[in-house]
Amino acid sequence: MSATAASNLTIENLNKCYKVAGGDVDALQGINLDIHEGEFVSIVGSSGCGKSTLLRIISGLENGYSGEVKIGGKRIGGPGLDRGMVFQEHRLIPWLTVEQNVAFGLNGMDNSQRDTVVREHLELVELAGFAKALPHQLSGGMSQRVAIARALVNNPQLLLLDEPFGALDAMTRIQMQQEILRIWEAERTTMVLVTHDIDEAIFLGDRVVIMSSRPGTVKKIVPVHLPRPRDRSSYEFVQIRKEIFSEFFAYVERPFAYAI
């Protein structure tokens, strides 16, 4: 990413606290983050660190925070078509067909134009043959692809991914990671991925943002300067994984000899 690229998403001194019965709980504290246009940023953290809250604030679903969240220099005020979102559960509407679900976000278009856009996006996620299927007829991975198509249908500048592959089995998850990478390279949408899977974060992200818990703060940002597609077992990959691991877990020295 060149230095002159317009800063797409800017987060300045963001704080968010929840009122819980006992008092206030700081969910996010002093978050500062710049995400460039076309960048893929992964956010990792243990559960409850506020990473999903951060994503929901960016999406506009969550209010009542202090600080600034700007897209292209403009403060966000609620959800907007410049941002798409994919949730952990696919959230497809069970009585609408795949194409109706994808068309759900398309408004104010005539029918032929809408059909074209829907078809293009189903082709993008390689589900063109399933346009008439109902969600319950799809596998978990396929459902999540439809959800991605639905999120991209308005050509958002920014795609927010909230643990989108967390509910999938290990095989499907790896397939979907490759899939989202292909879509990112094809569409060049800025993507922000929240995950608790460190491998996933390194495999996909240009940068990995590490968050700490209670209060949720940005602990460290690790750049991943590796060419794609990335080899998860390469030396560099493993080094980055070790670096991120050490932020979460105390390093354990392996004893040289084992007693049996």
Add this chain to the structure above:
Amino acid sequence: MPPEKLSMANDTNSRLQKFQHLLQYFGLTVVLIGIWQGLYHLGFLNPILLPAPSQIALAFWDLFKSGDLMRHIGISVLRVLEGFGIAAVLGLVLGTAIGLSRTLDRWTDLIIQVVKPIPPIAWIPLAILWFGIGEQSKVYIIFLGAFFPIIINTIDGIRQTDHKFVEVARILAVPRFKFVRQVVLPGALPAIMTGLRVGLMVAWMCVVAAELIAAGSGIGYLIMDARQLSQSDVVIVGMITIGIIGKLMDSLIKRLEIRLIRWKVAFSGN
């Protein structure tokens, strides 16, 4: 999904199972009628108080042959359709409006909650004063009976809209009207169908109650008239007819439900 290729053994097996299910479905009823008939032959029953099934069958046949039974059924069913029809239209429209608007809900909640527990039968004296003993008073009673289950279930169904879909719609800036049409109403359909089923059952019970008290025709009238002539067999014919028609109405609306909510049937599996 059953496997494509069923062996012959499996085929007879499933046929046997079908027979078994039929036996289970009708068995208890047939046995009870048998015992009832047996008690009559043993002289335990006073035919004036409780006639035997064979006598009831004869009375049924006589009423059917003369056309009286069908005439009374026709009149009662027509009344139900009128009252239920009005209740369905008003219940669905108002229920949808109240379900979608918190303000309207606050305006109407108290009156609905207070009027709802008043049994339709308690309205009969007023209904007769207002509308006389003609059709209108019966239709009014039936309407009252069917209206509340329909409106309450419609409101509930709409309120149960999954919050996750609301968030998806907000992210995608889906217009409110489209959201209601594509998400809220289809999602409320199972609850709405339950409301319609309960409403129809209550409507059917109300018509009989209204006819028992003031009418010159209908199944309820048939029963009351027979009581005055001490024709207990005709009374029971009337009662059984009410039961059977009620069951048929319920099956009909259940079938409609399965057609309308196919996604859910498939969703909930076998």
